Amino acid sequence: MTQDELKAAVADAAINEITPHLEKDTVLGIGTGSTANLFIDRLGPLRDQFKGAVASSEASAERLQKLGIEVFELNQVGNVPFYIDGADEVNAHLHMIKGGGAALTREKIVAACAKHFICIADGSKYVAQLGHFPLPVEVIPMARSYVARELVKLGAEPVYRQGVVTDNGNHIIDCFNFMIDDPVAMEARINSIVGVVTNGLFAARGADVLLLGKADGVERTALR
Numbered sequence: 001m002t003q004d005e006l007k008a009a010v011a012d013a014a015i016n017e018i019t020p021h022l023e024k025d026t027v028l029g030i031g032t033g034s035t036a037n038l039f040i041d042r043l044g045p046l047r048d049q050f051k052g053a054v055a056s057s058e059a060s061a062e063r064l065q066k067l068g069i070e071v072f073e074l075n076q077v078g079n080v081p082f083y084i085d086g087a088d089e090v091n092a093h094l095h096m097i098k099g100g101g102a103a104l105t106r107e108k109i110v111a112a113c114a115k116h117f118i119c120i121a122d123g124s125k126y127v128a129q130l131g132h133f134p135l136p137v138e139v140i141p142m143a144r145s146y147v148a149r150e151l152v153k154l155g156a157e158p159v160y161r162q163g164v165v166t167d168n169g170n171h172i173i174d175c176f177n178f179m180i181d182d183p184v185a186m187e188a189r190i191n192s193i194v195g196v197v198t199n200g201l202f203a204a205r206g207a208d209v210l211l212l213g214k215a216d217g218v219e220r221t222a223l224r
């Protein structure tokens with residue numbers, strides 16, 4: 001199976017996971033990226049079975065609206081029962097690296113408001129140790145050089161993601177060659193640097209369910 005076919009398989013599996021729980025007042029939290037897009041596309045035909053969605057990016061909001069799904073502001077909604085999103089890396093504890101598409105901050109906010117975080121990923125995203133994928137850090141623009149120097153002190157090789165401005169008007173630094181031994185501690189440590197908005201480690205609040213696309217089928221892991 002190709003990577004795209006594996007992504008489609010986990011998008012299907014996520015639809016099967018949430019469909020029994022959809023009610024007229026359900027508002028879903030929706031992630032960002034190519035895997036989340038496949039999930040959004042499958043939500044379109046179900047739009048009459050739930051109320052709407054909160055999106056973690058302008059791109060996902062636009063895609064949802066094009067399918068006739070109402071998009072709400074998170075502040076209007078409060079909590080969401082499910083947050084469904086992809087990942088750049090995920091480990092056995094369902095800690096993740098996210099933000100390859102620069103949507104990490106809004107993703108982390110919506111995930112924080114979700115009762116269940118369902119991670120959908122093709123098998124290439126599964127790793128024993130996080131850090132092969134460069135860890136994204138969203139920074140306030142004027143703090144970019146300062147934050148980069150602080151990231152060097154932590155052992156990272158920070159690279160400014162040229163030309164990228166997040167939905168929040170900020171910049172992204174990617175941390176290369178930065179293998180992470182303790183994702184929970186490192187997430188908190190990087191977030192304590194002044195000027196950091198957040199970083200792409202989703203460890204303090206990892207996923208609750210992982211749907212991992214493999215050649216022999218979708219493997220489901222549930223921690224909670």
Ligand SMILES: O=C[C@H](O)[C@H](O)[C@H](O)COP(=O)(O)O
Pocket residue numbers: 031032033034035036085086087088097098099100101102103104107
């Ligand atoms: O900012 C982007 C998000 O964190 C995505 O969920 C992540 O990059 C995975 O994207 P994809 O499904 O395209 O691999």
